[in-house]
Each structure stands twice: as structure tokens, then as C-alpha cells.
Amino acid sequence: MHDAPAKRFASSGARGALQPRPKHLSFRVIVKEWWLEILACVLIIAVIAAVVVTIRLQQDRPLYHWPYDLSINSIISIYSVVVKAAILLIVSEGLSQLKWVWYTCARPLKDLEDFDKASRGEIWGSLLLIWRLRLKSLASSIAALITLAVLLVDPFAQQIVRYYSCSILDDGAIAFLPRTNRYDYLGFADTASFDTVDNGMQAAMNAALQVSSHSSRVVPTCTSGNCTFAEPLQTLGYCSSCIDITDRVQAVNMTVKDPFGRGDILKSNISLPSGLQLVESADLGGIQAFMKSGFDFPDEFVVLAGFLDPARQKECEDPDNKSWGCQGAGAASCKIGPCVKTFDVKLENGQLQETLKDTYVPPELDGQSPTETSVDLSCLSKLTQANGPHNASRSTAGARWMTFNPATQGEDPSSYLAPNMTIPQECVYSMMLRSALSLVPSFQAVFNGSLVPNDQAQNPAEARGKATLLGMYQQGNVSFETVNSALQSLTEAMTNYIREHGAPGWSEPLKGQTWRTDTCVRVEWGWLALPAALTAFTLVFFVVMILQTRRGEVGHNHNWKSSTLPLLFHGLDERTRWRQGELARLDAMEKSAKSLHVKLDLTDEGWRLAPVE
Numbered sequence: 001m002h003d004a005p006a007k008r009f010a011s012s013g014a015r016g017a018l019q020p021r022p023k024h025l026s027f028r029v030i031v032k033e034w035w036l037e038i039l040a041c042v043l044i045i046a047v048i049a050a051v052v053v054t055i056r057l058q059q060d061r062p063l064y065h066w067p068y069d070l071s072i073n074s075i076i077s078i079y080s081v082v083v084k085a086a087i088l089l090i091v092s093e094g095l096s097q098l099k100w101v102w103y104t105c106a107r108p109l110k111d112l113e114d115f116d117k118a119s120r121g122e123i124w125g126s127l128l129l130i131w132r133l134r135l136k137s138l139a140s141s142i143a144a145l146i147t148l149a150v151l152l153v154d155p156f157a158q159q160i161v162r163y164y165s166c167s168i169l170d171d172g173a174i175a176f177l178p179r180t181n182r183y184d185y186l187g188f189a190d191t192a193s194f195d196t197v198d199n200g201m202q203a204a205m206n207a208a209l210q211v212s213s214h215s216s217r218v219v220p221t222c223t224s225g226n227c228t229f230a231e232p233l234q235t236l237g238y239c240s241s242c243i244d245i246t247d248r249v250q251a252v253n254m255t256v257k258d259p260f261g262r263g264d265i266l267k268s269n270i271s272l273p274s275g276l277q278l279v280e281s282a283d284l285g286g287i288q289a290f291m292k293s294g295f296d297f298p299d300e301f302v303v304l305a306g307f308l309d310p311a312r313q314k315e316c317e318d319p320d321n322k323s324w325g326c327q328g329a330g331a332a333s334c335k336i337g338p339c340v341k342t343f344d345v346k347l348e349n350g351q352l353q354e355t356l357k358d359t360y361v362p363p364e365l366d367g368q369s370p371t372e373t374s375v376d377l378s379c380l381s382k383l384t385q386a387n388g389p390h391n392a393s394r395s396t397a398g399a400r401w402m403t404f405n406p407a408t409q410g411e412d413p414s415s416y417l418a419p420n421m422t423i424p425q426e427c428v429y430s431m432m433l434r435s436a437l438s439l440v441p442s443f444q445a446v447f448n449g450s451l452v453p454n455d456q457a458q459n460p461a462e463a464r465g466k467a468t469l470l471g472m473y474q475q476g477n478v479s480f481e482t483v484n485s486a487l488q489s490l491t492e493a494m495t496n497y498i499r500e501h502g503a504p505g506w507s508e509p510l511k512g513q514t515w516r517t518d519t520c521v522r523v524e525w526g527w528l529a530l531p532a533a534l535t536a537f538t539l540v541f542f543v544v545m546i547l548q549t550r551r552g553e554v555g556h557n558h559n560w561k562s563s564t565l566p567l568l569f570h571g572l573d574e575r576t577r578w579r580q581g582e583l584a585r586l587d588a589m590e591k592s593a594k595s596l597h598v599k600l601d602l603t604d605e606g607w608r609l610a611p612v613e
């Protein structure tokens with residue numbers, strides 16, 4: 001009575017389960033049954049490529065170039081979500097399919113639960129499956145590892161793009177540094193021979209001499225405070241040169257009576273062959289300055305200093321100490337005159353650094369020409385340089401500069417080059433004679449004078465006299481270095497002034513590029529290694545899983561994947577369930593499943609998880 005339904009079931013089940021299928025699945029069949037997973041593989045490759053293209057286009061570019069409202073990291077997060085979903089789809093379905101392949105041999109029924117947990121993406125289930133298989137199924141172990149590693153995709157993806165401060169060229173802003181090729185200020189007549197110096201020039205000179213730091217600086221035009229200049233800055237200016245003439249000093253010590261009856265006083269008469277002299281008394285030092293004046297420019301400025309300071313005796317025991325203080329006297333001869341200066345320029349964070357690279361000092365003016373002009377032959381065109389200077393009155397070694405006197409040779413320097421050659425204005429540097437000579441009275445007022453120690457304080461650091469000489473005096477530590485430094489500060493201030501007040505039409509500023517600080521994108525390619533590696537392993541796993549499925553007999557007949565229906569239709573037979581008894585509790589089922597070994601086999605009732613004794 002009961003055999004008829006069973007036979008009917010077996011007959012219908014066998015007919016439903018044993019449909020003949022080709023031994024080797026064709027590509028068309030694979031695509032038909034695994035089209036969703038194949039599409040996921042294509043999607044992973046496309047998304048990884050999209051990530052690479054997206055970040056490659058933005059690498060080292062300012063953030064403002066990003067055209068979308070969503071940030072780059074948000075886009076990458078979306079990409080990572082898609083990659084994770086596609087990888088988990090492939091691994092989940094593939095691992096579920098390998099579950100049926102696993103049971104082509106006798107296996108504990110408990111393995112079915114481990115496969116199922118791992119295929120759902122559970123961390124603990126994946127770890128249990130790895131431990132349970134112990135590489136007995138390499139493809140399944142790889143799938144479990146991929147399931148664990150895919151959890152790291154998000155944190156790795158967020159590290160791919162970093163941001164840093166960068167300098168971006170601002171095409172809408174141009175940097176300027178003042179410079180000039182000509183200075184021709186003509187002040188009011190002061191005497192029959194000289195004009196007055198510009199008030200601004202006088203103020204710059206006084207400030208430079210009265211303070212130790214550089215008080216006069218050019219003001220660049222740079223909106224961001226960070227600008228670059230492709231070429232060195234070359235400008236008309238003033239230069240100084242000093243030589244130590246201490247060997248010319250003559251010192252005579254003498255003892256005289258104190259007119260106030262305080263005993264003998266030690267005095268020292270220090271002089272130069274030119275007639276400049278300084279008389280010191282007791283242990284007090286002083287500094288006296290003198291400047292020859294005349295129509296020849298630049299004029300000579302002479303400093304003479306003397307010392308009778310017992311406090312210096314200890315430091316002067318060293319025979320190699322040739323300082324003025326240890327020698328008891330010192331003198332320097334300096335000249336100031338117009339020149340052409342070349343600077344290397346650097347402007348960062350609003351701080352301008354100008355490093356003197358080269359200096360050209362033209363021959364001294366003869367007092368007859370209204371101007372003296374020098375031509376920088378190196379800035380002429382190649383054609384002009386090829387023809388070379390022609391009939392130049394004076395030329396320096398190497399023909400870098402050509403200097404001529406417009407009073408006797410004409411105003412146009414082009415006439416001294418090859419025929420039909422013209423000289424660009426930016427190559428010509430000239431100083432009006434009257435502008436240069438206007439400084440002579442000012443120099444006399446500034447430098448002619450003396451400083452002597454304060455008799456009441458009995459301290460060489462306390463001196464009285466002309467304030468403009470205090471920068472050289474250095475609280476009694478006057479030396480060749482302090483004199484030379486003071487003159488350099490003076491000429492630097494004068495140069496900076498005429499750079500900003502050069503002749504109109506001759507003062508084209510040096511142009512540069514403005515750089516502004518922005519936020520740029522830095523790509524950390526190393527963090528892309530994990531998503532790329534997971535993509536590669538997932539594709540390899542998918543191919544290996546397809547091959548293993550094709551080799552197994554069950555694979556040729558069924559691609560059940562993660563469906564639960566096969567367990568309902570092809571689970572344990574009634575006899576096996578009866579032998580296991582009534583299992584209502586989960587722990588009882590798990591205990592029984594560990595000892596029960598089954599195999600997916602073709603029986604009279606169709607495909608069943610048949611027990612194996």
C-alpha cells in the first residue's frame with residue numbers, strides 16, 4: 001500500500017534529477033548559469049579601473065580642480081562598497097557551490113553548516129571553515145580568506161587619498177621687484193658746484209648708519225608672499241669698498257701735566273700721512289672720521305681710531321690678534337660710488353632674500369660728462385654679440401661691459417657697435433653726474449666729525465659726538481669689520497632707494513610668478529594593493545571554482561549554489577532521519593551531525609545526502 005507512492009516519487013524524482021547533461025559544460029551553459037557572477041567579475045575590474053583613473057587624474061592637483069560636490073573620498077567609498085558587494089556575491093555563490101562539490105566524498109554532515117556560515121560572510125564561520133578544511137579544499141580556503149580580508153577594504157580605501165599643502169602657480173597675479181637702469185635726480189642748487197640730495201635718500205642714509213640692522217628694504221609686489229623669479233635681478237645702485245690702512249698709522253705716546261693738578265696724563269697722538277690725527281688721553285678710546293671732497297667721484301672716506309684700554313690687555317696677549325683694539329690704533333679707507341649689482345632673488349613666506357651675485361663698478365667719472373653710461377653686452381641679442389663692440393672708448397676684460405662718455409662720444413651707445421645694431425634700453429645703465437655729486441655735501445655732513453669717550457662715565461662704550469658714526473663705533477669696539485659693514489649697509493640702503501625712485505621709463509621692474517598655497521591631492525598607491533589583490537584572488541577563485549564544478553559529477557548535473565531548496569528536496573532520506581531519532585534541540589543536531597558522515601549520491605530516490613557507514 002505504501003510502496004506505490006514511494007515508487008512514484010522515486011520514479012518522478014529520478015526523472016527530475018537525472019536529466020542528461022553534457023559531460024563538458026559549454027561556454028554558453030556557463031554564462032547562462034553564472035551570468036550574475038560573471039557580471040560581478042566585470043564590474044569589479046571596471047570599478048578598480050575607475051578608481052585608478054579617478055585618482056590618477058587628481059594626483060598632485062589642487063583640490064579646487066575637483067568638479068563634483070561629492071568629495072574624492074566619498075567617490076572612493078562608493079567604489080569600495082561596489083567592490084565589496086561584487087566580491088562577496090562571487091565568493092558567497094562560489095563557496096556555496098563548492099559545498100556540494102565537497103560532498104561528492106563522504107564528509108561529516110556538520111561541514112554543511114560551516115560552509116553555510118562562511119558563505120553568509122560570517123567572520124567566525126569563515127575562521128571555522130579554514131580550520132576545519134586545513135587546505136583540504138584550497139579553493140574553499142581561499143574563499144574564506146577573501147571573506148575575511150574584504151572587511152579591510154573600507155579602511156584601506158580611505159587611506160588611498162591624502163591631502164597636503166602645496167604651492168600653485170597663480171596665473172592671474174604677477175610678481176614685481178623694483179629695479180632701475182638710470183638715476184637722474186636733480187635737486188635744488190646747494191652751492192655753485194653741488195645740488196641737494198633727495199630728502200628720501202638722506203633719510204635712508206641716516207637710518208642705515210644709525211642702526212645695526214638693515215632698515216631700508218625694497219617692497220616687492222607679491223600678493224601671496226611666495227614668488228619666484230626666473231632671472232637674476234640686475235639694477236643700478238651704489239657700492240662701497242674699504243681697505244685696511246692700519247699699517248700707515250703713526251702713533252706717538254707722551255706724558256703731559258694735568259692742568260687741574262691731578263698728576264701726569266698719558267696721551268697718544270695717532271695720525272695718518274694725509275694729516276688726519278686723533279689725540280687720546282688716559283685709557284679712553286675714540287674714533288674720528290674724515291672725508292676728502294672734490295669733483296672726482298667717488299670720494300675717499302677715511303676712519304682713524306685709537307685705543308688705550310687696559311681692559312683689552314688680556315685678550316691681546318695672543319700674538320695673532322691683529323685687531324685695532326690690540327694694536328692700539330686702526331684706520332680704513334673707503335670709497336662709495338655708482339655700480340651695477342646683480343642679485344639672486346628668493347621670496348618665501350613674505351621674506352625677501354636678495355643674495356649679491358655680481359658687481360660691476362664702472363670707471364670713475366671725469367667731472368666733464370653730464371652722464372656716464374655702461375652697456376651690458378651680455379643682455380644684447382645674439383646677433384649684436386656676434387658683431388661685438390665697435391669703437392668703444394673703454395671696455396672691461398672679456399667685453400662684458402662697454403663704458404663710454406656721452407659728452408665726447410655722443411648720447412647713443414648704439415653708434416659704438418656694429419652698423420645697424422641697436423641697444424635695448426634694458427641693457428643700458430647710466431648715472432647723472434649731478435645726481436652722483438649731490439651726495440658729496442651729504443657725505444661730508446654725515447662722515448666729517450668725531451666720537452670720543454664720555455669723560456665722566458670713564459667708559460669707552462659711552463661716547464659723544466656725531467650720531468651717524470655710532471654704527472661704526474659699536475660701543476668702543478670699532479674695527480675694520482664694523483666700518484666695512486656700516487658702509488655696506490649704507491650703500492645697500494642707497495641702492496634700495498634708487499631702485500624705487502629710478503628715472504621714469506628706465507625702471508622696468510623684474511617680473512616673476514606668484515605662487516599661492518592650496519590643498520593638493522596626494523595618492524598613496526600602496527593602499528590600493530589590498531583591493532587590487534582581492535580582485536585578482538576573487539577572479540582566480542571564480543575560475544578555479546568553475547573548473548572544480550565541471551570535474552565533479554554533481555557539478556555536471558547541478559549548479560545549486562546557495563539555494564536552500566536542494567536540502568528540502570534532496571536531503572536525508574527517511575530511514576536516516578528515523579535512525580537519528582527525534583532531534584528537537586540544536587545542540588543535539590550538531591552532535592549528531594559531527595558523527596554522521598554523508599555523501600551526495602544518486603539513489604533510487606534521486607540525489608540524496610546518503611549516509612556512509
